[in-house]
Amino acid sequence: MSLLPINFGAFQVLLTPDYLLLATLSSGDWSLAGQRALGVLVACALALTGAWLLWPMPERRRFPEAAATALRADGEYLREVISRRSGTRPEVGAARRTFSLALLDAEASFERLTAEYHGPPQQLESGMAVITYARRFATVVTALGMERPEAEVPDQLKQLAHQAGRALDELADALSDLRVPPPLPPLKVSCKTDDPVFGALLERVPRQLGMLHGAVSRLSSGSVLR
Numbered sequence: 739m740s741l742l743p744i745n746f747g748a749f750q751v752l753l754t755p756d757y758l759l760l761a762t763l764s765s766g767d768w769s770l771a772g773q774r775a776l777g778v779l780v781a782c783a784l785a786l787t788g789a790w791l792l793w794p795m796p797e798r799r800r801f802p803e804a805a806a807t808a809l810r811a812d813g814e815y816l817r818e819v820i821s822r823r824s825g826t827r828p829e830v831g832a833a834r835r836t837f838s839l840a841l842l843d844a845e846a847s848f849e850r851l852t853a854e855y856h857g858p859p860q861q862l863e864s865g866m867a868v869i870t871y872a873r874r875f876a877t878v879v880t881a882l883g884m885e886r887p888e889a890e891v892p893d894q895l896k897q898l899a900h901q902a903g904r905a906l907d908e909l910a911d912a913l914s915d916l917r918v919p920p921p922l923p924p925l926k927v928s929c930k931t932d933d934p935v936f937g938a939l940l941e942r943v944p945r946q947l948g949m950l951h952g953a954v955s956r957l958s959s960g961s962v963l964r
Contacts, residue, residue, distance in 0.1 A: 813906035820899035867953035
């Protein structure tokens with residue numbers, strides 16, 4: 739009992755032999771020890787079988803695809819916001835929900851990866867960075883959708899959304915294939931606007947993409963997913 743407040747795992751491990759000794763010494767029948775040992779072996783076999791059936795592969799093989807799905811959803815969210823030019827349209831809301839669910843799945847996968855990983859903790863930084871920068875990019879997209887709507891979307895803005903969305907798709911493909919992504923193409927923010935807030939948000943798009951590119955490069959070439 740003295741181990742209970744210190745280490746619950748050690749308490750559980752030592753509880754069984756302690757129970758067996760007390761029960762055997764009081765009854766003098768050692769058959770209980772065999773029954774207890776058999777029960778533990780059966781429980782271990784069931785636990786291993788359940789682990790193999792429910793989680794047939796390590797999380798380091800699942801996380802890249804989960805993160806790639808979030809990046810693709812991020813790009814689709816940007817395309818919807820720019821094409822609709824308003825964050826209140828149903829199509830934009832659907833794209834935002836799709837990204838949110840994909841990001842939650844990636845975060846859950848990364849938490850399981852963190853529990854499985856036994857290497858240097860600093861190697862996990864790249865995975866956390868991918869999730870963080872994907873969320874920040876979506877925050878910029880949401881802010882773009884909250885700006886005042888215009889009657890017509892400029893062609894330069896459509897081109898920027900197309901290039902940024904394609905860059906996110908390429909990052910997702912590189913992450914799925916565990917390879918370093920190609921260099922980002924230059925993204926020119928040449929859309930003229932009289933709204934300084936909207937202009938500042940547009941300038942953040944290529945900057946956020948650059949940080950995402952660096953995080954994906956570190957994650958794909960690192961040892962976490964190997």
